[in-house]
Amino acid sequence: MTGRSPRRRALAPAAVLAAAGLALTACSGGGNADAAATPGSGGGAGSSASSAAGGSPKLTVTGAYMPQPVGDLAAGFLVVHNAGTGDDALTSVTSPLSDSVTIHKTVGNRMVEVKSFDVPPGGSLDLARGGNHIMLMGIAHPPKQGQSIELDLHFKRTGAIKVTVPVKAANYQPPATP
Numbered sequence: 732m733t734g735r736s737p738r739r740r741a742l743a744p745a746a747v748l749a750a751a752g753l754a755l756t757a758c759s760g761g762g763n764a765d766a767a768a769t770p771g772s773g774g775g776a777g778s779s780a781s782s783a784a785g786g787s788p789k790l791t792v793t794g795a796y797m798p799q800p801v802g803d804l805a806a807g808f809l810v811v812h813n814a815g816t817g818d819d820a821l822t823s824v825t826s827p828l829s830d831s832v833t834i835h836k837t838v839g840n841r842m843v844e845v846k847s848f849d850v851p852p853g854g855s856l857d858l859a860r861g862g863n864h865i866m867l868m869g870i871a872h873p874p875k876q877g878q879s880i881e882l883d884l885h886f887k888r889t890g891a892i893k894v895t896v897p898v899k900a901a902n903y904q905p906p907a908t909p
């Protein structure tokens with residue numbers, strides 16, 4: 732066995748500085764507005780939801796938006812619902828907008844790149860301001876409010892889901908769910 736240390740993937744220093752700047756502007760906006768819409772697709776999975784993760788995930792994506800980029804940096808937010816009976820995980824994101832798309836969690840006021848986010852059966856993955864998010868860097872042609880961009884979400888089991896993401900005002904907050 733090779734002794735591969737489980738060290739965290741670190742961003743290049745310059746990117747950390749730039750990214751931290753975005754964290755303060757784009758990522759630390761007020762609180763955690765719970766953007767989760769209730770999963771309207773009431774699929775009747777007969778038995779109790781506590782069965783093992785042997786079933787299939789059934790994913791839908793709602794509430795996607797991107798605040799208008801600051802410079803060549805942007806963040807993407809959305810909610811992935813899993814109405815199925817099997818687990819899944821978001822393992823990467825790609826986009827025609829940028830060759831550098833990563834997924835981050837927020838620890839304190841810092842962002843840390845992660846390898847994947849779980850999407851548990853009967854649950855959701857919330858990417859929201861101040862928390863987990865998709866990060867795009869080195870955007871050559873930043874889109875403006877009112878335009879939309881494409882994100883391709885890659886899941887461990889479901890495969891790719893293409894999402895059209897509207898670009899909102901830099902300070903946009905999604906409507907809170909009651």
Ligand SMILES: [Cu+2]
Binds near residue numbers: 758
């Ligand atoms: Cu980030």
